[in-house]
Amino acid sequence: MANTDLMSALVISGVTFSIDYGQESSGQAGGQTRVKDLRSPLWRMKADCSTLTLDQLRRVRAIVGALGGSLGSFYAWDPAAQFPAADPDGAILGASNVLISGLGAGAKNLLLKGLPAGYVLTVGDMVSFDYGTSRALHQVVTPSVVANGSGVTPEFEIHPPRRQGAAVNNVVSLKRPSAEMRIVAGSLNLSADGMIGQAGFEAVQVI
Incomplete structure (x- = not known):
């Protein structure tokens, strides 16, 4: 542990x-x-x-x-990214139980649920979640992600790409997301x- x-x-x-x-x-003979x-x-x-x-x-x-x-x-x-930029002390998020809602079409995509209605994630925000014996840490790439009235986000892009093992309903941390x-x-x-x-x-x- x-x-x-x-x-x-x-x-x-x-x-x-x-x-x-x-x-x-590596440099190639043709200059590439x-x-x-x-x-x-x-x-x-x-x-x-x-x-x-x-x-x-x-x-x-x-x-x-x-x-x-x-x-x-x-x-x-990351001390510079302990909370989402639009919620700098995590007060809006409060005790929300954020989960993975879907994995999207590719390894660079993710959807979340359990957020307050209208909650905003922006480019550079961090998210983490446990899967198996590992912990994933990703950064939001999409400029603006807004949860709908049910607290579900649209599909958004993250980096680095997800590794195998991430699954729907994995618990997600937006407060001090860590590796x-x-x-x-x-x-x-x-x-x-x-x-x-x-x-x-x-x-x-x-x-």
């Missing part, structure tokens, strides 16, 4: 949260550039916490220790300079 406490313990001063597409490119997928896309995070109190540093150290460093996993979200991640071995820094603690690491999605 992934740890849920590490992100809440961090006081982040800088973060990069992005997709590693796992691609390579060809791109090849080597694996499925994975979310990556690089976090920097340079202003921790010593108490905050001790808490982070304890949680990382409980993870066994890079052995365990934790749920990570399961593991700290990249060798990237962890937990240190103190006088009374100021510092923490930093890179993490990669677990699927």
Whole structure:
């Protein structure tokens, strides 16, 4: 089971949260550039916490220790996309039970249900859901998605594409939607300079 406490313990001063597409490119004799997928896309995070109190540093150290460093996993979200842009604190969503309504015509499509009537998702918003033993994290690509009076969205586009296993009625999170991640071995820094603690690491999605 992934740890849920590490992100809440961090006081982040800088973060990069992005997709590693796992691609390579090669130049051809005719001048063309060809791109090849080597694996499925994975979310990556690089976090920097340079202003921790010593108490905050001790808490982070304890949680990382409980993870066994890079052995365990934790749920990570993008601090810049913790809630939909049109509902910046999640108050409109409230305790709504959001589910997958349909998978659409292709792996890049999704429909949701259980939203408040008229609820709006916009390009860049994040959604996550569990399936099997994995957690999916996707970003909305469609410029504007508006739930109808029954709380059901039209079909909209997401990236990266869905993996096999997503199903109708999977529970969807729009509040701090997250990916399961593991700290990249060798990237962890937990240190103190006088009374100021510092923490930093890179993490990669677990699927």
